[in-house]
Amino acid sequence: MDINKLPDPVIIINRDNKIVGLNDKARELGFDFGMDFVISESEDEEIEVGGEIYSVRFSDLNGERIVVLRKESDFHRTLIELFPDGIIIHDGQKILFANRRAAEVAGIPPERLIGTSVMDFVHPDYMEFAFERIKKMLQGEMVPPALEKFVLPDGREIYVEVSGSHVVFKNKSAILLIIRDASEKMEMERRYREFFENTLDMIVVTDLEGNFIEVNREFEMNSGYRREELIGRNFKEFFPEDEAEYVFKVYNKAFREKSPVYGIEFRFKTKYGVEKLVEGNIRPLIENNKVKGFIANFKDVSERKRLEEELLRTNRLLKTINTINEAIVRLKNLDELLKIVIREVSQYCSFSWIALFDEGKEKVKIYGVDRFDEKLFECVGIDEALKEKRAVIKLSGEHPEYCVNFLEHKNLNTYVFPLTHLNRVLGILVMYSNFKISEEEIRLLQTLADNVALAIHTIKLEGARKKSLKQIERNIEQFAILADKIRNPLAIITGYADIFAGKEKDKILEQVRKIEEIIEQLEAGWLESEDIRRLLRGFSYEEDTAG
Amino acid sequence: MKKILLVEDEPDLLEIFGYMLSDYEVIKASDGRDAIRLFKEHLPDIVLMDVEIPGIDGVEATRRILEYKPDTKVIAITAFASRRGKEMLDAGAVEVLKKPFRMQELLDTVRKYL
Numbered sequence: 001m002d003i004n005k006l007p008d009p010v011i012i013i014n015r016d017n018k019i020v021g022l023n024d025k026a027r028e029l030g031f032d033f034g035m036d037f038v039i040s041e042s043e044d045e046e047i048e049v050g051g052e053i054y055s056v057r058f059s060d061l062n063g064e065r066i067v068v069l070r071k072e073s074d075f076h077r078t079l080i081e082l083f084p085d086g087i088i089i090h091d092g093q094k095i096l097f098a099n100r101r102a103a104e105v106a107g108i109p110p111e112r113l114i115g116t117s118v119m120d121f122v123h124p125d126y127m128e129f130a131f132e133r134i135k136k137m138l139q140g141e142m143v144p145p146a147l148e149k150f151v152l153p154d155g156r157e158i159y160v161e162v163s164g165s166h167v168v169f170k171n172k173s174a175i176l177l178i179i180r181d182a183s184e185k186m187e188m189e190r191r192y193r194e195f196f197e198n199t200l201d202m203i204v205v206t207d208l209e210g211n212f213i214e215v216n217r218e219f220e221m222n223s224g225y226r227r228e229e230l231i232g233r234n235f236k237e238f239f240p241e242d243e244a245e246y247v248f249k250v251y252n253k254a255f256r257e258k259s260p261v262y263g264i265e266f267r268f269k270t271k272y273g274v275e276k277l278v279e280g281n282i283r284p285l286i287e288n289n290k291v292k293g294f295i296a297n298f299k300d301v302s303e304r305k306r307l308e309e310e311l312l313r314t315n316r317l318l319k320t321i322n323t324i325n326e327a328i329v330r331l332k333n334l335d336e337l338l339k340i341v342i343r344e345v346s347q348y349c350s351f352s353w354i355a356l357f358d359e360g361k362e363k364v365k366i367y368g369v370d371r372f373d374e375k376l377f378e379c380v381g382i383d384e385a386l387k388e389k390r391a392v393i394k395l396s397g398e399h400p401e402y403c404v405n406f407l408e409h410k411n412l413n414t415y416v417f418p419l420t421h422l423n424r425v426l427g428i429l430v431m432y433s434n435f436k437i438s439e440e441e442i443r444l445l446q447t448l449a450d451n452v453a454l455a456i457h458t459i460k461l462e463g464a465r466k467k468s469l470k471q472i473e474r475n476i477e478q479f480a481i482l483a484d485k486i487r488n489p490l491a492i493i494t495g496y497a498d499i500f501a502g503k504e505k506d507k508i509l510e511q512v513r514k515i516e517e518i519i520e521q522l523e524a525g526w527l528e529s530e531d532i533r534r535l536l537r538g539f540s541y542e543e544d545t546a547g
Numbered sequence: 548m549k550k551i552l553l554v555e556d557e558p559d560l561l562e563i564f565g566y567m568l569s570d571y572e573v574i575k576a577s578d579g580r581d582a583i584r585l586f587k588e589h590l591p592d593i594v595l596m597d598v599e600i601p602g603i604d605g606v607e608a609t610r611r612i613l614e615y616k617p618d619t620k621v622i623a624i625t626a627f628a629s630r631r632g633k634e635m636l637d638a639g640a641v642e643v644l645k646k647p648f649r650m651q652e653l654l655d656t657v658r659k660y661l
Contacts, residue, residue: 499650
């Protein structure tokens with residue numbers, strides 16, 4: 001072997017470490033025959049010659065040793081030192097090499113790292129895991145990067161992402177580890193997870209097919225499903241059919257446009273069959289310009305929507321009540337008034353009817369249905385409302401099958417309001433609705449029922465008053481005619497007495513005078529009645545013109 | 548002979564009053580319509596007018612008679628003077644005789660206006 005042909009400086013030493021041969025490149029470095037070349041093998045990896053660092057490689061040849069010096073590349077050294085991740089080489093137990101970043105992560109100088117046991121840094125919880133990985137790597141097996149927990153000399157615990165591989169270092173089997181401090185990443189992940197789990201939004205991550213990959217706690221709470229029951233299942237299973245189609249279209253839009261879709265609103269079914277209305281956004285998860293899945297966040301707006309609808313309904317109800325109250329003030333005709341009440345109330349709910357009772361609680365008239373049917377009164381809640389003189393509410397599920405209107409009403413809520421005035425039931429207002437009427441609305445409807453009852457009472461009273469007035473007038477008229485009719489025969493008697501009576505004349509005329517006195521007393525009473533009649537007529541006129 | 552139109556729906560009274568006024572020429576009517584017709588036909592000096600009579604009542608008949616001949620003396624005769632007497636005076640009657648009245652009273656009143 002012509003060592004002069006080799007590109008690196010080469011020295012041949014004997015057993016006494018005397019140089020017995022060398023090439024020109026070694027000579028250029030100042031080595032020569034007979035010089036001692038002493039270097040400890042445990043620390044012989046590098047020597048400094050003329051200010052330059054050379055790595056040293058030994059090989060044996062016929063009892064002599066060939067030493068090849070190879071100048072360390074500045075580039076590789078700088079690269080290793082400036083490498084942003086920690087680089088550690090260990091032999092399975094002790095650390096043989098550590099770069100500056102590794103020392104920074106450990107929080108101690110690099111020289112203190114060399115020689116320490118790599119397992120000293122591994123957290124007890126990860127000891128077994130790390131050991132298994134080292135074992136595999138030493139056997140030449142590939143291991144994927146993994147997250148491990150380290151305990152630093154100052155007691156801090158950090159997460160590190162560790163990639164490792166088997167290498168030969170200084171002619172010996174070793175393990176090269178690249179260590180990245182993952183504490184920040186873990187902290188971010190922790191924060192993200194905390195946000196993910198504690199946000200009041202429901203968050204769902206799905207793959208491209210719409211299968212659940214991840215859901216947060218809020219979604220678990222809202223859907224009633226545990227995470228394990230959801231992961232792997234398709235979103236379509238949780239939507240009514242038409243709604244699933246709509247949601248699919250939204251996802252498809254996010255997929256096609258590779259951009260979020262905001263402000264979508266849809267309904268989904270909980271585990272217990274309750275439909276919830278939610279509002280939210282869907283974002284595509286994009287990797288390398290390809291959509292890999294979706295993340296959706298949404299809020300349950302069922303309650304907000306319910307309150308909005310309730311507010312609208314309450315406003316509508318207030319308008320209804322206003323219209324009815326105007327009619328109550330304006331109208332004197334009961335039929336006309338109750339038809340308006342039914343028309344207005346039926347616009348508010350699905351439909352309604354009113355029954356009027358007479359004094360004996362007999363049903364005398366019904367409004368809102370085409371024909372009077374006794375069976376209508378067998379409807380749920382009516383007896384109870386009449387007996388207890390209070391509003392009775394029966395929700396759709398409470399509608400008994402024996403009810404004559406079961407088929408029509410079974411899906412409706414029934415609200416029964418007795419129309420009472422001064423503790424007397426004058427009638428009943430029955431309403432059916434496909435929505436649940438709020439307590440506030442019920443309070444308003446109760447007020448409406450009271451107003452209608454008062455109007456019924458007032459109109460009936462007015463009717464009775466007019467009837468009484470007519471009767472009084474008839475009586476007065478009758479009395480006047482009677483008085484007139486009595487005076488005529490008296491006039492005849494007086495006339496006959498004057499003309500024909502002899503000695504009896506005065507007696508007859510005396511009796512006529514007495515009768516006349518009685519008539520005058522009656523007449524005085526009549527005059528009072530006449531005044532009362534005028535008074536009643538006056539009131540009646542005022543009311544009529546005021547109306 | 549002075550003419551008196553006697554308007555009264557009660558036949559017995561019509562007969563009695565007629566008898567009382569036998570010194571005069573008495574024209575008899577038993578309702579308002581007849582009274583107006585006979586008044587126009589005979590132009591009596593005095594009208595004795597009952598108030599409660601069939602058809603056109605005494606008040607309206609008085610009004611029409613006075614429209615026709617404003618200086619006519621109409622004396623109201625009524626069983627219910629307090630109720631209709633004022634109406635008759637308002638319609639133009641000169642006096643109200645309240646039934647029952649004596650024969651002398653009737654004659655004195657009639658003479659007063661003749």
